[in-house]
Amino acid sequence: ETGVTQTPRHLVMGMTNKKSLKCEQHLGHNAMYWYKQSAKKPLELMFVYSLEERVENNSVPSRFSPECPNSSHLFLHLHTLQPEDSALYLCASSHRTGDTYNSPLHFGNGTRLTVT
Amino acid sequence: RKEVEQDPGPFNVPEGATVAFNCTYSNSASQSFFWYRQDCRKEPKLLMSVYSSGNEDGRFTAQLNRASQYISLLIRDSKLSDSATYLCVVKGLGNEKLTFGTGTRLTIIP
Numbered sequence: 001e002t003g004v005t006q007t008p009r010h011l012v013m014g015m016t017n018k019k020s021l022k023c024e025q026h027l028g029h030n031a032m033y034w035y036k037q038s039a040k041k042p043l044e045l046m047f048v049y050s051l052e053e054r055v056e057n058n059s060v061p062s063r064f065s066p067e068c069p070n071s072s073h074l075f076l077h078l079h080t081l082q083p084e085d086s087a088l089y090l091c092a093s094s095h096r097t098g099d100t101y102n103s104p105l106h107f108g109n110g111t112r113l114t115v116t
Numbered sequence: 117r118k119e120v121e122q123d124p125g126p127f128n129v130p131e132g133a134t135v136a137f138n139c140t141y142s143n144s145a146s147q148s149f150f151w152y153r154q155d156c157r158k159e160p161k162l163l164m165s166v167y168s169s170g171n172e173d174g175r176f177t178a179q180l181n182r183a184s185q186y187i188s189l190l191i192r193d194s195k196l197s198d199s200a201t202y203l204c205v206v207k208g209l210g211n212e213k214l215t216f217g218t219g220t221r222l223t224i225i226p
Contacts (some may be wrong), residue, residue: 105214
């Protein structure tokens with residue numbers, strides 16, 4: 001298995017459910033990201049982790065909770081979501097050298113989330 | 117003004133034609149520029165970086181115009197497999213995040 005893998009591919013959850021999205025990268029990168037992609041909107045950066053430390057949180061509601069146990073794994077824990085949170089959630093990874101995040105980003109194939 | 121702005125299209129172009137689209141950015145301090153490609157129901161993938169002097173990769177040519185703050189992508193001899201959404205991406209200095217445009221949807225017609 002190479003690249004960035006995400007599970008599940010599709011998720012339907014009610015507003016009272018708790019679920020988690022999983023991401024794993026096999027590229028030896030030291031930075032991982034969560035992005036949200038909604039219809040007709042640009043990709044929105046949610047969180048950045050570098051060496052398992054959260055270095056950016058883009059004013060994301062607390063109902064989204066990231067976790068990075070090691071440099072290869074990233075989770076997004078979801079609870080009490082709203083219907084407007086329905087979107088494609090993309091994980092990505094890249095190299096970080098010093099304070100510079102280097103392109104390119106390598107994306108996983110995403111989790112299509114529907115909140116009912 | 118949006119940070120990165122693209123014409124969403126769709127652009128419907130016959131196979132073999134040349135197609136070009138632009139992307140404008142608002143932050144004059146932006147330093148790095150990229151085109152990503154996203155196929156339907158797939159993840160974005162880096163297509164090419166955009167260098168100050170312009171650069172070419174096969175049928176694809178990218179240009180940067182700093183004075184007018186736009187980048188362009190030209191596709192020559194378009195193929196059916198070029199059908200995708202093309203995302204313009206801009207990055208500032210250092211550790212600033214990548215900013216994505218909404219994408220331009222391209223469909224190549226047989």
